[in-house]
Amino acid sequence: MSVRISRQHWQALLNELDDARRQRHLLTYRALVERLQLPTPAMQTLTAALEHLAALDARAQRPLRSALVISQGASRLPRPGFFECVVRLGRFQGPVDGLAAAAWHAAEVARVFEFDYREAA
Template identity: 85%
Template sequence: MSIRISRQQWEALLHELEEARRQRHLLTYRALIERLELPTPAMQTLAAALEHLAALDARAERPLRSALVISQGASRLPRPGFFESVVRLGRFSGPSDGVAAASWHAAEVVRVFEFDYPEEV
């Protein structure tokens, strides 16, 4: 199944992530789904868009903006699929839960906050 988002939703996603970066705060998947008004299957659509963005950032050797999106749960970490994606990108190795994942994620968030991303065209 191919999952797509509109150009308008993609640009809105980039805008939301940039605002979060500038304000130095994290977003939940639920908040992003609501703000972007993603249609069903919203979580799969958002996950696919975030994985695509992570691949673009990795290719450009930038910190991964998708790290700014976390679960609402107590872990305050991204979903396991995020970690599977960053393992494929060669950015992290290890289980998606536990101290190593939390430590890597915290460091990546700091890198995102401190990086000045070029404006997307």
């Protein structure tokens, strides 16, 4: 199934991630779906958009802004699909769950917080 996101929703996603970066906080998938008011299938649309953004950031040698989106569960990490995506992008090697993934994610979030995406555009 092909999933698309409108230009308006894409720009709103980038704005939400930029606000989170500047405020140095993380967003849950659920909160982002609600804020963006994505049409169904909302979670699949968000996931596809975040994976596309990760690919764009990786290609441009930037920290992955999609790392700012996490599950609302106790782990406070992105879903396993995020780690599978970053493995495909060559940004992370190892099991998609566990300490190595958590440590890589924490380091990537710190890199995102420090990076100025406006200057890199």
